[in-house]
Amino acid sequence: MHRLVHGVHRFQKRVFPSQQALFEKLAEGQSPSALFITCADSRINPSALTQTEPGELFILRNAGAMVPPYGAVQGGEAATVEYAISVLKVQDIIVCGHSHCGAVSALLNPAAAEGLTAVKQWLTHAESTRRILAENYADLTDPEQRLNVAIQEHTLVQLENLQTHPSVLAALSRDALRLHAWVYKFETGEVFAFDPEHGRFQSMGQPSEKKSTRVSPSDSGIRKRHHAAIIA
Ligand SMILES: [Zn+2]
Known part of the structure; x- marks a missing residue:
């Protein structure tokens, strides 16, 4: 302290x-231009990552960077999203997952959340991610790869959940909003953005000359997705 x-x-x-x-x-x-949704994890610093000043980012943080579907919880997420769009008129929403995410890891290994009643309850909102991994990536057995793919899929699920929020749908339909899925690999400084055209996460550029191992991406089998409304 x-x-x-x-x-x-x-x-x-x-x-x-x-x-x-x-x-x-x-x-x-x-008058922030973007709503930045990310995990509560202490290793993420949205302002440092995006080099933004106070006033530029409206930030929503919680365990796992989650936005439950509209109406699923009486939490602050829906209110934050609605306020960002309807009052602040943000033009972009970025959901930024990250490497080594404890929440996503607990989703894959429920034993890690044993005894944590509130965490377990919160993770029920990530059931889609858990199921996508269980049903579509059953052959992916390497724990690290599995976690990386889960983090990416989890980030994409949040974009889908966002689209159950009336304010988001309304703004998308009048072309006043774009949704983005990012994965931040904090140990290398790399950021991977989902490219809907190619159906995979692509590096947003290297911060240094040194190339590093990807969080996952392109070759990991992230299935092709079609998000007409999402611009990477
Ligand atoms: Zn996390």
Whole structure:
């Protein structure tokens, strides 16, 4: 905790003065261009990843970067999505899964969530991901590959769940919104974006010269999907 308090002091002393004008302007209101949905995992920093400033991203975070289908829960997810679209008029929604996701891992290995009543309940909203893996990837036995594919499929399922939300459907139908699925491999800095045309995740470009092993993607057998409304 001491470290956090020290961080606040440092922020007030060094960071805030350099961005004071921005923060003062933001008091007048916010106008983020995107809703960024990602996992609560501490290894993800959406602002650092996208190099955005305060006011640019509306962020929704929870365990597993999930958006339950509309009406499935009385949670904050539906309200956040609705507010982002109907009030803030965001033009893009990015669902950003990530490598080594504990929530997706628990989905594949339910024993990991044993005794965690709330987690188990929350993961019931990811039943589609679990079933896609069980039924479509039965021959994929390597645990690491299986998790990577699950993370990608899970991210795509969230785009489908988003499309059960009336505000999302309405915005899509008037061409005012685009949906994107990303997977962030934090240990390499790589981001893979789903390309609906080719039905697979593609690297958004290397942060350095060094090529690294892909989270999964193209060769892993992610089935071809057709999302007319989704622009990668
Ligand atoms: Zn996660």
